[in-house]
Amino acid sequence: MACTRMELRALFLVLNQWPYETVGIAFEATPRTLAQNCGVNVVRAMTALQGKHVNGENAWKYSSSLTFKTAIESACLVARIDDIVSGRD
Secondary structure, eight states: OHHHHHHHHTTSOHHHHHHHHHHHHHHHHHHHHHHHHHTSOHHHHHHHHHHHHHTTOOOOOSOHHHHHHHHHHHHHHHHHHHHHHHTOO
16 A cells, blocks of 8 residues: 555655655554564565565455545544643643
């Protein structure tokens, strides 16, 4: 998924590329963190995962729209919690 987002970034003007690049980087954060926590070689694990995505091997069982909706809702929740903890209204 992250590879696809990074490829989509190349299709847009420079000013419109940053959201796609940011989403691509964000999607790589979860598997990278899981690999670090499991104690495996992060570079090898990420390279293998990206290779599978390039070959079309992915394990998406849910629709992309549901995944994006859940990710956005989670990010909003974290932002709200951060505002509450920091004392902002």
